[in-house]
Amino acid sequence: MVRVLKLELRGITKRFGTLLANDHIDVVVEPGQIHCLLGENGAGKSTLMNVLYGLYEPSEGEILLDDKPVSFRGPGDAMAAGIGMVHQHFMLVPVFTVAENVALGAEPTKAAGFLNLDETRRRIKDISDQYGFDVDPDALVEDLPVGVQQRVEIIKALVRNAKVLILDEPTAVLTPQETDELLDIMRQLKSAGTSIVFISHKLREVKEVSDTITVIRRGKVVGTAEPSAPTTELASMMVGRAVSLNLDKAPAKPQEKTFEVRGLTVVAPNGQHVVDGLSFDIARGEILAIAGVQGNGQTELTEAILGLQERVSGSVTLDGKELLGRPVKEVLKAGVGFVPEDRKVDGLVGTFSVAENLVLDLYDKPPFAKGISMSPAKILENAKARIGEFDVRTPSAAAAAGTLSGGNQQKVVMARELSRPLRLFIASQPTRGVDVGSIEFLHRRIVAERDQGTPVMIISTELDEVMELADRIAVLYKGRLVGIVPAGTSRDTLGLMMAGIPPEEHAHTSQAGQRPASTPDAEGDDHV
Amino acid sequence: MSTTVSSPRPGTPRHAGAPDNPAAMSAKPVSWKTPVLLAAFALIALVFFGFLAPNRNASFGISTGEDFFQLPALDINAFAGGIVLSALLVGLAAYSIYLKTKGRPAPGWLTVTFIVLFVAAFLIWVVGGARTPSISLAGLIAGSVTLAVPLVFGSLSGVLCERVGVVNIAIEGQLLGGAFTAAIVASMTQNPFIGLLAAAVAGALVSMVLALFSIKYLVNQIIVGVVLNVLVSGVTGFLFSTVMQEDSDRYNSPPGLDAIEIPVLSSIPIIGPILFRQTLVGYLMYIAVLVVWVGLFKTRWGLRVRAVGEHPQAADTLGINVNATRFWNVTLGGAVAGIGGSFFTLVAIDSFTKEISGGRGFIALAALIFGRWNPIGAFFAALLFGFADNLQSIVTIIGTPVPSQFMAMLPYLVTVLAVAGLVGKSRGPAASGIPYVKG
Numbered sequence: 001m002v003r004v005l006k007l008e009l010r011g012i013t014k015r016f017g018t019l020l021a022n023d024h025i026d027v028v029v030e031p032g033q034i035h036c037l038l039g040e041n042g043a044g045k046s047t048l049m050n051v052l053y054g055l056y057e058p059s060e061g062e063i064l065l066d067d068k069p070v071s072f073r074g075p076g077d078a079m080a081a082g083i084g085m086v087h088q089h090f091m092l093v094p095v096f097t098v099a100e101n102v103a104l105g106a107e108p109t110k111a112a113g114f115l116n117l118d119e120t121r122r123r124i125k126d127i128s129d130q131y132g133f134d135v136d137p138d139a140l141v142e143d144l145p146v147g148v149q150q151r152v153e154i155i156k157a158l159v160r161n162a163k164v165l166i167l168d169e170p171t172a173v174l175t176p177q178e179t180d181e182l183l184d185i186m187r188q189l190k191s192a193g194t195s196i197v198f199i200s201h202k203l204r205e206v207k208e209v210s211d212t213i214t215v216i217r218r219g220k221v222v223g224t225a226e227p228s229a230p231t232t233e234l235a236s237m238m239v240g241r242a243v244s245l246n247l248d249k250a251p252a253k254p255q256e257k258t259f260e261v262r263g264l265t266v267v268a269p270n271g272q273h274v275v276d277g278l279s280f281d282i283a284r285g286e287i288l289a290i291a292g293v294q295g296n297g298q299t300e301l302t303e304a305i306l307g308l309q310e311r312v313s314g315s316v317t318l319d320g321k322e323l324l325g326r327p328v329k330e331v332l333k334a335g336v337g338f339v340p341e342d343r344k345v346d347g348l349v350g351t352f353s354v355a356e357n358l359v360l361d362l363y364d365k366p367p368f369a370k371g372i373s374m375s376p377a378k379i380l381e382n383a384k385a386r387i388g389e390f391d392v393r394t395p396s397a398a399a400a401a402g403t404l405s406g407g408n409q410q411k412v413v414m415a416r417e418l419s420r421p422l423r424l425f426i427a428s429q430p431t432r433g434v435d436v437g438s439i440e441f442l443h444r445r446i447v448a449e450r451d452q453g454t455p456v457m458i459i460s461t462e463l464d465e466v467m468e469l470a471d472r473i474a475v476l477y478k479g480r481l482v483g484i485v486p487a488g489t490s491r492d493t494l495g496l497m498m499a500g501i502p503p504e505e506h507a508h509t510s511q512a513g514q515r516p517a518s519t520p521d522a523e524g525d526d527h528v
Numbered sequence: 529m530s531t532t533v534s535s536p537r538p539g540t541p542r543h544a545g546a547p548d549n550p551a552a553m554s555a556k557p558v559s560w561k562t563p564v565l566l567a568a569f570a571l572i573a574l575v576f577f578g579f580l581a582p583n584r585n586a587s588f589g590i591s592t593g594e595d596f597f598q599l600p601a602l603d604i605n606a607f608a609g610g611i612v613l614s615a616l617l618v619g620l621a622a623y624s625i626y627l628k629t630k631g632r633p634a635p636g637w638l639t640v641t642f643i644v645l646f647v648a649a650f651l652i653w654v655v656g657g658a659r660t661p662s663i664s665l666a667g668l669i670a671g672s673v674t675l676a677v678p679l680v681f682g683s684l685s686g687v688l689c690e691r692v693g694v695v696n697i698a699i700e701g702q703l704l705g706g707a708f709t710a711a712i713v714a715s716m717t718q719n720p721f722i723g724l725l726a727a728a729v730a731g732a733l734v735s736m737v738l739a740l741f742s743i744k745y746l747v748n749q750i751i752v753g754v755v756l757n758v759l760v761s762g763v764t765g766f767l768f769s770t771v772m773q774e775d776s777d778r779y780n781s782p783p784g785l786d787a788i789e790i791p792v793l794s795s796i797p798i799i800g801p802i803l804f805r806q807t808l809v810g811y812l813m814y815i816a817v818l819v820v821w822v823g824l825f826k827t828r829w830g831l832r833v834r835a836v837g838e839h840p841q842a843a844d845t846l847g848i849n850v851n852a853t854r855f856w857n858v859t860l861g862g863a864v865a866g867i868g869g870s871f872f873t874l875v876a877i878d879s880f881t882k883e884i885s886g887g888r889g890f891i892a893l894a895a896l897i898f899g900r901w902n903p904i905g906a907f908f909a910a911l912l913f914g915f916a917d918n919l920q921s922i923v924t925i926i927g928t929p930v931p932s933q934f935m936a937m938l939p940y941l942v943t944v945l946a947v948a949g950l951v952g953k954s955r956g957p958a959a960s961g962i963p964y965v966k967g
Contacts, residue, residue, distance in 0.1 A: 055845065055966070076847025091842035093835050094958070104835050105846025107828040114827050156846075 005065055005082050005163040005195065006031050007052075012061035014047055021047040023219040024061065029164060034186060034196045036206045036227075039216035040238055041406065041433045045199045046088065048216070049166050052197075053085045054078040076105070084157025085166040090149050094142035099124060101141055102156050123159050131188055146293075147178040154185070158194075165189065166197045171205055175293050176463060176495030183209045201238070202464075203231050239436045247440070249447045252471040254283035259424050259455045264314035266300045266479075274300045276479040277314070282424075282455035287446070288484075289458045289470030293498055297479035298459045299341060302428050306338055307331045318424050332361055335423030339413050339430055341459070343406075347413040350402025354394050355383035357401045358416050386415040391441065407438030414442060418449060425449050428459040443469060463494060563628045566621040566642055573614035573646060577653040581610035586655035587662035591797045599797055602665070606656025613649035617642060651919075659927035668922055669915075670801040673810075676914025677875070678703055678885070680813050681868020682892025683899060683906035684820055685731075688861035690901055691824060692854050693837040693959040697753025698738050700889025701760035702731040702862050706869020708764040711880035712772065714782035714873070723782055724808070724870050731866020732859050734760060739858040743851050746963040757889070765882045772880060785809060785874045807875050809867065816864060821903040833857055837957035840964040850964045865889075894943045901956050916942045 007029040014022040021044045029035045037045045050056045052063060054072030062069045065081055072078045075085075092101050099120045108119035121137040128135050133151045141149060150170060157165050167186070171179045186196055186209055200206050206213060206227070213225040215237045223237055236242050259282040266275035275297045282288045292298060303309045305316055307328045316323045323331050332338075340346035348357050359368050359379050367378045383397035390411045394404055401412055410431070417425070427446060431439040446469060450456045460466050466473055473489060475482040475497040482497045493503055586609070588602040620642050624634040655661050682699045689696035696702075709730035714723025738756055742749040772780040785807040794804035803814070824830035832853060835843040840850045872884045891913050898912075899905030920935040928935065 053845070074847055074849075075845045079847060085845070087845065091839070091845045093839045093842055095838055096831075096835070100831060101842075104831055104843070105848055107831060109828050112827075113829055115831060 006067065007083075007164050007195065007197075008064040008067070009048070009052065010062050010064060012048060012051055012063070013059045014044075014051055014056060015059045021219050022051065022058075025216070025219075025221050027214050027221070029195050029197055030212075031163075031195055032190060032193055033211045034190055034198055034209055036198045036200060036210035036213045037216055038200065038203075038206055038213050038225075038234065038238055040201055040435045042435075043216045043238075044219040045216055046168055047219075049085065049168055049197065049199060052078070053083060053166065079106075079160050079162070082161060082163035083166065084160060084162025084164070086150065086153040086157065086168065086170060088169040088172060090146075090153055092141045092149055092152060095140065097138050097140055098135055098144075098152050098155075099137040101152060102137075102159055106160055120159075124155055127155050127158050130192075131185060133185075146173045147175075147181070150174070150182065151185075154189075162194065164195045164197065166199070168199045169201075170198075171200065171202060173294065175498045176491060177499060179205065203234050206234070207231065235436060241437065247443050247447065247468050249469075250451070252286050252450065254286040254471070255453060257281045257283045257455075258319050259457075260315075260317045261305075262315040262317075264301070264304060264316060265312070266297070266304050266309050267311040267313075268300075274479045275304060278476075278479075278481055280474055280481065280484060282457055284453045284455050285450055287450050287456040287458060287469050287471045289460060289466040289473050290476055291460065291463060291466040291470075291473055291494060291498060292476035294461045296476045298428065298461075298476060300479070301476070302338070302341070302426055302459060305331075305426065306336070335421065337417035337420070337422040337425045339410075339417055339427035341428035341432070343409050343413050344402075348401045348409055351400055353398045354387065354392065354401050354404070354412055355379050355397040357412055358383050358386050358419070360416060362420065382419075386412075386419060390415040390445070405435075407434040410434050410442065411438065414445060418445060422449070422454050424457070425454050426457045426459070429461065430458060431460075431462075431465060439465075463491065463498075466494070467491070559633070560628065562634045562639065563621065563624040566617075566624050566634070566639075569642070569646060570614065570617040570621040573610075573617045573649050577610040577649040578607075578614040579611075581606045581653050582657050583607040584656055584661060586652050588651075588655070589662065589664035590666060592664070592666050592801065597797070601662070604652055604656075606652050606661075609652045610649055610656075613645050613652070617645055617649065620645070654923050654928050654930065655926070657929045658923070661926075663922055663926060666798050666801060668918060669798060670805075671918040671922070672911060672915040673802050674876075674914070675917045676910045677810060677813050678868040678871045678888050679892045679895055679910035679913055680817065680907050681871070682865050682889050683895040683910050684816055684903055685735075685861040685865035685868070686893055686896035687820060687824075687899075687901055687903050687906055688864060689735075689858050690896065690960045691837045691957055692833050692857040693840060693957060693962065693964070694739065694742055694854055694858050695749045695753065695961040696735075696738065696858070696861060697750055697893070698734060698756040698760075698862075698889075699865050699892050700885055700887065701753075701757040702734045702865035703869040703872070703885040703889045703892075704757075704764055704883070705730040705734045705760045706866030707872040707884050708767070708869075708880055709866070710870035711782045711873035712767075712779050715779050718783055720783050720785045720874050721808075723874055724785070724867065727866040727870035727874075728863040729866065731869060732863040735859050735862020735865075736855075738862070739855045742963060743854050743858075746965070749961050749963075761883060764880075768880060768882055776879070780879045782873055782878060782880075784878050809871050809875055812867060816867075817903050817907045820864075824903065834957070837959055840959050840962075844964075844966065854964070865892075868892075891939065891943055897956070898943075913939050913942060 009025060009027045012022050012025045013020070025048055027035070027037070037048070039045045047056065051058045054075045054077050063072070064070070070081055072081070093104070096104070099117050102124055103115065103117060103120040108116040110116050124135060124137045127133065133155065135148060135151055135155065141152065144152070150173075154165070170182060174182060183205065186198065189196060198206070198210060210227045213227060213229075213234070215222050215225060215234070217238060217240055222240070225234060225237065261281065262279050264275055264278040265273055268274045278301065280288065290298060290301070300309055304312045305323060307323070307326055312324055314324070318334055318336065321334060323334065323336075344350060349360070356379070359382060362368055363374060368375055368382070380397055386392070387394060387397060392404070392411045392415065393408050401409060404412070414427075414430070425446075430446065431442055434442065446456060446458065458466070458469050467487070470487045472484055472486060473494065474484045475494065477498065477500040482500060483502050485493070485497070485503060497503060584606060585603045586606050588604070590599040590602060591597075620638055624638055627634055655663055682703055685699055685702060686696050706727035710723040710727035713726035714720045717723070734756060738749070738752055741747040741752045787805055787807050788811070790804040794800045796804070824833065832843065832848050836848065836850050836853045844850050869885065873880050877884070892910065895909035895913055896906050898909035899907065916939040920938045923930075923935050924932040
């Protein structure tokens with residue numbers, strides 16, 4: 001009764017204009033296998049899967065199912081052939097219920113096109129029971145946590161009898177514990193006969209769950225590997241050269257505490273306290289990393305410090321001076337360097353040249369300006385120096401910043417912010433969407449800034465990055481501080497903290513395997 | 529916002545971002561807006577409709593001559609009635625303030641009751657102070673429904689377009705196009721039913737231009753809509769002066785649609801004339817509201833339409849053709865508005881004049897928002913605007929202490945108050961106005 005599918009991609013090529021996103025890619029997914037596509041952001045993994053799912057038409061090459069060539073004119077064809085996909089950004093209608101989302105596109109109907117959602121509810125319940133999903137068919141999707149939304153996506157595929165399930169960067173939005181649960185679900189699906197194509201750039205997960213690994217770099221298959229292969233080997237295949245994964249940083253030598261946050265609260269327009277009574281401080285020569293799942297107040301925290309948020313209360317002092325309530329320009333003048341979380345929106349002006357972007361905050365001061373006129377020669381001189389120093393790969397200083405790769409754009413932002421004397425350095429998601437090679441470089445620069453005696457605050461949703469950079473780790477959950485723990489705290493503990501459980505409650509949960517009796521929110525501040 | 533995830537599996541920590549966090553709930557304060565607004569209106573009612581009301585009777589006729597039994601007219605002393613009603617209004621406002629201090633929002637019934645009582649108090653005050661202090665309640669309501677007909681069709685057209693993700697500013701143009709075509713076709717064929725059909729086709733054609741430019745060529749939907757309104761107004765105005773006025777017997781004297789009375793039922797007081805003494809267009813209105821509502825929320829078609837309007841990419845990944853769905857829905861919306869337009873020339877007046885739709889397409893747009901993108905909501909919103917429209921003309925006729933210019937403002941005042949969010953924040957389809965490009 002179990003239909004198994006062998007999936008083969010043969011010579012798949014996809015061009016967007018002159019850009020070659022996929023270059024003659026061959027992949028064979030054997031039935032009942034977890035096949036990992038490993039590659040950096042922008043390597044062409046998602047493009048390949050969108051071709052397989054019928055969203056893009058391949059420029060060349062063919063798709064074979066059980067050795068028979070097929071062509072998909074749209075996702076409908078792919079689904080009919082037994083292929084299901086969970087996209088990186090969920091394809092769920094937020095204002096629909098779970099049942100409506102699952103039914104959409106393949107609705108069971110009564111006479112005259114009337115919906116029969118009872119049928120869908122029954123299917124959801126069957127699948128939930130089988131895999132222990134625990135999803136309420138009548139819940140509105142927008143009210144569900146991301147982890148549950150992801151299960152709804154998986155149910156969507158299973159209801160359509162998917163035999164090959166594509167998971168596109170499924171762990172990007174999950175806490176470590178949710179990630180572990182997802183890996184369990186993947187193993188269950190595999191044992192039930194579903195093949196899985198698992199797209200990721202996170203080596204640990206890939207090694208843990210895959211049967212076979214295909215490594216993709218710049219749109220080409222650069223090789224296959226066994227999950228038992230050493231991490232460094234996989235990383236260098238992915239990047240194309242040897243990378244050192246461990247940042248050998250000297251222990252921090254914290255000096256006096258010059259940056260203090262007391263009772264910082266930010267109220268969102270809807271009245272919710274998105275940052276709720278935060279208090280912490282950072283010493284000179286120390287990196288404090290703020291960990292947490294995306295959307296737990298990180299954005300608002302950094303924006304509040306910079307002066308970009310309204311309705312802020314509490315106090316933020318740098319070198320004894322209050323920063324709250326002052327305009328952004330004055331905050332910057334006080335010596336705050338800031339790398340925003342989305343470089344394309346807040347960090348750069350894409351249509352401006354690299355040189356101009358490098359002086360966005362200094363354009364009106366000497367030596368770059370004299371009175372009302374700017375000095376292009378000085379700006380260019382500065383650009384050349386920074387480009388050399390930060391190894392920015394750009395055709396020229398006059399190239400538009402928007403045309404650079406993500407890693408090089410981030411280097412431009414970082415170069416600008418680090419090129420003046422700082423009293424505080426804040427970097428939000430400093431390496432999001434950046435290639436592994438550049439990550440190493442950017443991390444070293446951050447540590448170098450620390451060693452010059454600057455207090456550094458890093459906000460990251462990537463636990464690996466937090467553990468690598470931090471001298472102390474603060475975990476945010478729903479705008480509150482769950483606790484501040486020393487570097488070297490275990491991944492499990494941090495994971496539970498990211499789910500809102502303070503450190504001393506972990507003993508109960510990890511041993512007895514039961515969920516904590518109380519909600520963690522109330523005690524959040526006690527561990528500061 | 530109740531908890532929607534049932535209890536987690538044993539061993540599962542609470543999910544991050546779960547919406548059932550009590551701290552987050554209590555942190556969300558209830559707005560002062562509604563209680564303050566209610567209190568302000570209650571005070572206005574108390575002063576003007578209560579203390580300043582004339583001490584004489586206002587008479588409200590309930591039955592019409594055609595009803596099969598007669599109810600006596602309702603005579604209310606304007607002063608006493610005003611005091612009683614405004615006292616009730618003050619009570620309701622006080623209750624909403626009490627709820628607010630307890631951290632609870634005012635329930636929906638409270639606001640609705642408040643509005644109904646306020647309107648009643650206003651009516652008693654206005655009629656009581658008029659030269660002839662007597663109006664027919666039945667006539668007032670039946671007239672409201674009649675005036676609301678094009679608004680209902682227009683806002684249904686808006687619902688059909690916006691639910692699928694296309695903003696339809698061209699409702700005005702579709703109404704006008706429908707009115708013009710109905711007039712000329714019905715005149716030439718001497719058949720109002722063919723005129724009605726032609727109106728639907730004309731509305732659909734206007735819509736197709738909107739659909740083509742906004743969906744295929746990704747032109748800004750607001751701009752296309754505005755341009756279409758100007759275009760239709762120009763073309764019909766030109767043809768009116770050059771063709772229709774030259775030979776108005778031949779081109780501009782459409783036979784009207786007669787009211788179809790359903791025996792017995794049409795003689796029920798108040799309800800009869802509203803529901804069972806309508807023209808074909810009127811009956812079509814009721815049918816269209818129900819059909820669109822059932823279609824949108826109970827059928828496969830509706831689920832897909834709403835998905836396309838909320839999250840087109842999700843619909844696309846499930847094999848739904850987003851742009852085709854949009855195109856045909858917008859076309860259908862145009863046909864609905866076209867039928868609404870035929871009301872002007874086949875029911876209300878037996879000829880076409882320039883700009884006969886008179887901005888009602890924009891009021892329909894307001895009704896759509898006030899009705900929260902829901903066919904039934906839009907119907908009642910349109911009814912409210914129709915009521916305001918009818919009230920001002922009746923009240924002007926009976927002669928009131930209020931200058932007629934102010935009364936003429938009434939429908940628009942209601943529109944502004946409604947759209948400014950008197951009844952809470954409304955949220956339209958997420959992808960409305962955003963063209964869909966694959967990839």
